[in-house]
Amino acid sequence: MIVRALLTTWMAVIIIAAFLYAEAAQGFPGETSRILFFHVPQAWIATLAFLISMIASVLYLAKRNVKADYIAQSAAELGFLFCVLATVTGSIFAKATWGSFWNWDPRQTSIVILLMIYGAYFALRSAVPDTERKRVFAAAYSILAFAAVPFLVFVVPRITSSLHPENTMNPASPGMDPKTLKVFLGSLFAYTGLFVWMLRLKIRILTLEGWRVRDLFR
Amino acid sequence: MHQTKNGRQTTQTRPSTYLNEAVAIWLRDLRSEFRTRYALNAILMFAVTTLIAVSFSIGSFRIEEAERPFLYAVLLWIILTFSALSGLARSFVKEEEAGTMDILKLSARPQAVFLGKLLFNLTLLGAVELIIVPSFILLMAYQINFPGFFIAMIISGGIGLAAGTTIIAAMISRASARGALFSALSFPLLLPLMITAIKGCERAAVGIGTAGWPEVKMAVAYVIVMVIMSLFLFPLVWEE
């Protein structure tokens, strides 16, 4: 209860701050830079979720601990959600800034590929009827997909040049002013908190469902 | 009677390596394929049909000279990739449908099965490339300035197609909607290979920027990574 209240408040604060406290960045038309307070954390969470899912998959294959599979599955579902959000907010930004919703620049391409991997992962899970095999196959696929990612990172940027505002909005570079930085980091924190809270909830649901089956043997 | 040593019997057998067993599986698959042409027909039919469709609608004149190296590479690899997706799952699906999957599980070691099936897929794809690639070049009047690099790209790319999909084929052999699922699962994995191969063929056609054969090296790296990962994961996928 408390966590939920805290998260809600924090997220509300961030949303307000994104529009009223921070200033619109230079070099962007109008207020469009504000969307990046939401878009970047979403993309970040989508990638983080993928990483968590992959690590949980390795753990599952190593120990056959069902909880690891719950984590893998939940992280993948949430990752997919945030991936869709990131794609949508990114397209809105693209339209406002560069005139078209989709340009196939490397970042956009990568997020679509991540979407495809997630989609394939869920298709696999639903197509295999036997529970044990489903878990093993999904875990194996998640690891294979992860192995393909470094190649994508190498290969995709060479195809098109990037339109992404790397240098101006990158928090690591000194180009961001302190107010913006504060809101950005706050947003990152809020989204991560949201993700963790939703993840734990999903894992709990799966665990309870799993107990129902185990009770057959009692 | 029976003794175990490193997992193999030492009495009444000659020392058997994964390779011997894999070759046995490969040759058996080839023999069955020769008698039924179950997989080859499917792949070849797809490839030839697509090739004819492309050649007919685009011809050798409709695309400008300057665009040809790149666009022809794209078309060629679309034909090869989708042909692969239409047929490389067959060796596992056939075992499942014929009911021979279980007896193979009881008799053969998983790594040997993987290598054997990989060899079979390589043979299949090799046959398709041998027929389709020269036909494509002829029909589309594809000018290739650096044939050595081009051939290396075709070969390494083809091996990559097989390497990336063989373990997926094993996963979907018992699933529902196999064809669509196989394509959906394989495509994200094959994408980096496809992009590399297209770029490589484009460069080979143009003839410049090929020093160091970067794309071929990338494809080879891809093959190595995929095969090693598959060798680790396959036993888990294969056994209950």
Add this chain to the structure above:
Amino acid sequence: MFTLNVSGIGKHYGGALLFKDVSFQLNQGDVFAIVGWNGSGKSTLLRIIAGLVRPSAGQIEMFCNGETIPKDSRRQFIGMVAPALSLYDELTGLENMEFFCRVRGVACNRNSCLEIIDGVGLAEHATKICGDYSSGMKQRLKLAQALLHKPPLLLLDEPGCNLDSKGIKVVEGIISKQRQLGVTVIASNEKREADYADKAINLSE
């Protein structure tokens, strides 16, 4: 000296319980029968022992001369015949046998394979395509395949299925020979087949 130890095996499919708490131990020379109504899980239990299906509970242990046999190495100790286990229809009987020899790493040549084929009464049909075999002939070939590597553990799921009286004699011969080689487990509905065994378990109880 081969020993099979089955302890606490249970299996459920999608929330429905098939059987639980199945335990027995078999030693060299034992012939064991698994009986029960249709759908009681006889074939499933056999498949669990063979390693084709993972049990929901319990474990299977195998020992040879006192040494534990790890899961990965069990395949050379097990021979199995079952209706669901098919051989390759596009190959001839002999080609099938040669394939399984090679894939199991068993020293083989044409003659040793022909001998085994002759042992099950298929000598004249060895070079015919398996797709053309009758169901009884296929069953005999399956028996031949299971004996290729002289396995200590023989798993027979309805071994007399599709066989004529001569074929049944072949099965009886195999079972009596197997008493010297190791253990036999038969899953069957037929009283005649269950009677080959010294001990039995009824999955319907």
